[in-house]
Amino acid sequence: GESVGLHLPTLSVQEGDNSIINCAYSNSASDYFIWYKQESGKGPQFIIDIRSNMDKRQGQRVTVLLNKTVKHLSLQIAATQPGDSAVYFCAEAYSGTYKYIFGTGTRLKVLA
C-alpha cells in the first residue's frame, strides 16, 4: 500500500463535481509554478504550469489561478473523475535558482 501522504489534507469530491485544490507558496520572488499529480505507487506527473506574468492558465479540464498579492495558487479540475484521485503537489521556482520548492500536497478523493 501507499505510505506517502498518510497525514495529508484531504479533499473529498463527488464524481462530476468541480474540485479546487489550494496552495500557499512561500517566496514572493518565485516566478514559475507547477502542479503535479501523484498516483499511488508512481512518481509525480506534470499537469500544468504558470508563469508569474499570468493570472490564469487553462488546460484540458484543469485551470490554474495565481494570486501573487497573497501568494496563493489554486488548481481547478472540472467534472472530476475517479481517475483524478491522487495526491496533488504545487511547486514554485524563481529565476536564478535551479531548484523547485514543493508543497506538502493535498489528497483528492473522488466519491462515486
Place this chain on the structure above:
Amino acid sequence: NAGVTQTPKFRVLKTGQSMTLLCAQDMNHEYMYWYRQDPGMGLRLIHYSVGEGTTAKGEVPDGYNVSRLKKQNFLLGLESAAPSQTSVYFCASRYRGINTEAFFGQGTRLTVV
C-alpha cells in the same frame, strides 16, 4: 522513449550497509535531481546536478553522495545506511532554464532495518 528510469524499484538494507541508486534519462536533459519523500511531507531535495561532472547539495544532503559522470545518469549513494533513510526516493530531470517542468521517475522504495 523511456523518460526517467530508476533502478532498483525496491530495496531492503541493513543498518550500516551501502548501496547506489541509479537514475537514467534519455531526454538529453541538463538538470537532474534526487528527492526523498516521507509520509505527510512533500518532496525534499537531496542533491542535484546542472550538468555532467557537476553536483550540488540540496536541503537534506547528509548521509548521501552523488555523481554525474555521464549526462544521462545520476547516481545516489548511501555509504552507511541508517533507519532514518527509510523513504521513497525520486529522481527527476529537466531541460536547462527556469520555466521548464521536471520529469520524474517511478521511485525507489528503500527500507533500512
